[in-house]
Amino acid sequence: MSPSSRQPGEDVSAASRGKSIRFMGVSKGFANSNGARTSAIRNVDLSIAEQQFVAIIGPSGCGKSTLLRLVDGLVAPDGGDILIDGQPPRPGPATGMVFQNFRLIPWRSVAGNVGFALEGLGLDKSALSARVAAQLEQVGLAGWAHHYPAQLSGGMRQRVALARALVGRPGLLLMDEPFASLDAQTRELMQDDLLALWERQRPTVLFVTHSVDEALLLADRVIVMGGGRVLEDITISLPRPRRSTDARRTADYGPLREHLWSLIKQLVLSDPASAFFGRQG
Numbered sequence: 001m002s003p004s005s006r007q008p009g010e011d012v013s014a015a016s017r018g019k020s021i022r023f024m025g026v027s028k029g030f031a032n033s034n035g036a037r038t039s040a041i042r043n044v045d046l047s048i049a050e051q052q053f054v055a056i057i058g059p060s061g062c063g064k065s066t067l068l069r070l071v072d073g074l075v076a077p078d079g080g081d082i083l084i085d086g087q088p089p090r091p092g093p094a095t096g097m098v099f100q101n102f103r104l105i106p107w108r109s110v111a112g113n114v115g116f117a118l119e120g121l122g123l124d125k126s127a128l129s130a131r132v133a134a135q136l137e138q139v140g141l142a143g144w145a146h147h148y149p150a151q152l153s154g155g156m157r158q159r160v161a162l163a164r165a166l167v168g169r170p171g172l173l174l175m176d177e178p179f180a181s182l183d184a185q186t187r188e189l190m191q192d193d194l195l196a197l198w199e200r201q202r203p204t205v206l207f208v209t210h211s212v213d214e215a216l217l218l219a220d221r222v223i224v225m226g227g228g229r230v231l232e233d234i235t236i237s238l239p240r241p242r243r244s245t246d247a248r249r250t251a252d253y254g255p256l257r258e259h260l261w262s263l264i265k266q267l268v269l270s271d272p273a274s275a276f277f278g279r280q281g
C-alpha cells in the first residue's frame with residue numbers, strides 16, 4: 001500500500017464505510033519458469049455486499065492470494081473488471097492488508113510501523129501520533145509504542161500488523177492467512193478481537209484461511225475456491241455476536257463443518273500436489 005497514493009479530498013480522519021466488491025468475468029494468469037502461462041484466476045464472477053465478512057478457503061495454489069491482490073489493486077486482471085464501490089481498485093489507506101508473515105519494518109518502532117500507513121497523508125505530527133496511539137490501544141498494545149518488532153512475541157507482531165492495516169480506518173480489510181503462524185491460544189484471542197473490531201467498525205473483510213473452523217467462526221459467507229474458480233458460495237447464518245468459545249455449540253455448526261471438509265477433501269484428493277492438510281490450523 002503506497003501512502004502517497006491518496007486522492008485529493010480523501011478524508012483520512014473519518015472511518016470509511018464498508019465497501020462493496022464486484023468481480024465480472026475476471027481472469028489472471030502468470031508466466032511460469034518455462035515461459036508458459038498458468039491461470040491463477042479463471043473467469044470469476046462475484047458480488048460482495050458492503051460490510052460483509054467473507055472467508056475464502058481452498059487448496060494451496062487455487063488462487064486465494066491472487067484474488068486479494070486483485071482487489072487491492074496490486075495486480076491487474078488480464079480479463080474482466082473489478083469494481084470497489086463502483087470504481088476500479090486503487091491501493092491506499094482505504095484498503096488495509098494483513099499477511100501471514102507480518103511484514104513489519106525491523107528498524108522502525110511499533111509506532112513507526114503503524115504510523116507508516118498514514119505518512120504522506122498531510123496529517124500533522126501530533127494528529128498522526130494521536131491516531132497511532134489510539135489504534136495501538138485498540139489492539140491492546142498501549143505502552144509498546146517504542147519497542148521494536150524483534151522485541152515482541154509473534155502475537156504482538158501480528159497485532160502491530162493489524163493496527164497498521166486499521167489505522168487508515170479502511171472500508172476494506174484484506175487478510176491473507178493472518179493468524180496461521182500464531183499458537184492456538186493467541187489465534188483464538190486474535191479471532192475474538194477481530195470479531196469485536198468488525199462489529200464496531202464494520203469494514204468489508206476478505207479473509208483467506210486454511211482453517212474450516214476459523215472460516216465458520218468469523219464469516220457471513222464462505223467461498224470455496226479450486227483451480228482458480230469459485231466452486232461454492234455458502235451463507236453462514238450462525239448467530240452473532242460470535243466468539244470462539246460458543247460458536248461451535250450451535251446446532252448448525254457440525255453439518256456446515258462436515259460439508260466444507262468433505263468438499264475440501266475432494267479438492268485435495270483430485271490434486272495430490274495440494275498442501276492443504278499440511279497447513280490448515
Ligand SMILES: Nc1ncnc2c1ncn2[C@@H]1O[C@H](COP(=O)(O)OP(=O)(O)OP(=O)(O)O)[C@@H](O)[C@H]1O
Pocket residue numbers: 030031032038039040058059060061062063064065066067
Ligand atoms: N507472481 C507470480 N508469478 C508467477 N506465478 C504466480 C504468481 N503469483 C501466483 N502465481 C501462481 O498462481 C497460482 C495461484 O497462486 P496463489 O498464490 O493465488 O494461490 P493460493 O491459493 O494463495 O495458495 P496458498 O494457499 O499456497 O497461499 C499458483 O499456481 C501460483 O504458482
Ligand SMILES: [Mg+2]
Pocket residue numbers: 064065066176
Ligand atoms: Mg496464498
